[in-house]
Amino acid sequence: MTATCPQCTASDEAVAVPEALADARRPLDEPVRAQLAAPLLLPPEPEGVGGGAITCYVLAGLVGLLQLRSLVAEKSRDEEVRDAAYQAGAVLGPWIVVALLLGIGVAVQVARRRRRAAKARAAGLPTREEWSPELRDQRKRQFRVWEAAWLCRRCLVAFFPDGAVRPDFPASPAIPVGEFPLWVVTAAERAFGPEAMAPRT
Ligand SMILES: [Zn+2]
Structure with a gap:
């Protein structure tokens, strides 16, 4: 599958975000990696004795x-x-x-x-005590959005192609990498949150 970057309108440097993170031949800079990292799905490891x-x-x-x-x-x-x-x-x-x-x-x-x-x-991470089923569901929704994200290596912007998040979701504009985490959180609630899933009346 290919996708077109909304900023440079080319697709040659566009790659799915999970793929870009896993690509050992062209590793991303550490700050970019941190911004594009997958939402944490599991509670933090229990603490050992130091x-x-x-x-x-x-x-x-x-x-x-x-x-x-x-x-x-x-x-x-x-x-x-x-x-x-x-x-x-x-x-x-x-x-x-x-x-x-x-x-x-x-x-x-x-x-x-x-x-x-x-x-x-x-770092905005919940502690083990704060981890709840609601928080886990929220993270799962964010993960679904994150999986659908693309990165243009040339422009260093993230984007969601038309229908990538959900079939009826339009393409996103170019998202600066720094704004990506917030975008994922917001889109997750809009696309899969309790309100989006509630039957329309
Ligand atoms: Zn681009």
Whole structure:
């Protein structure tokens, strides 16, 4: 299938958007790729534990293990040191270190989650908690529109040929790449939104 660019009225550089994104021989510039990217259909991956927190937990586990071993060893050893304060320090000290390491691990993890949530908000992505069936349907509608989009590599504009979105949808004008995401959102609701699908009265 070919399509004609509404700006240069040629079809030699026009290519379907999904195809343009997948073309490894002529990769698009990163900013253009970002604007043309497919609407996200799945909720974001659940967050794993970050490397910093894991290091803290592993260290806490090691200190705890060493301390348990030395406790066992001490029982069989002659009780040379009888100073109560020294003994309390020797026994409690490592456990305080363990508690501190665990605390730092949790704090690092909370900070990481906050950073990621802020990043997702800045990118306009819903968090896992915000993901709902309505949002998923909305994204599916946007995906249908996105699939029908074309790109003219010469003009760097997106466009929808006549009837591409829906058989009764007229051709779009040339859409600057920067306006493409908003165009997809708007066209998705116009073409497939609850109002468009409701029976006409
Ligand atoms: Zn063109």
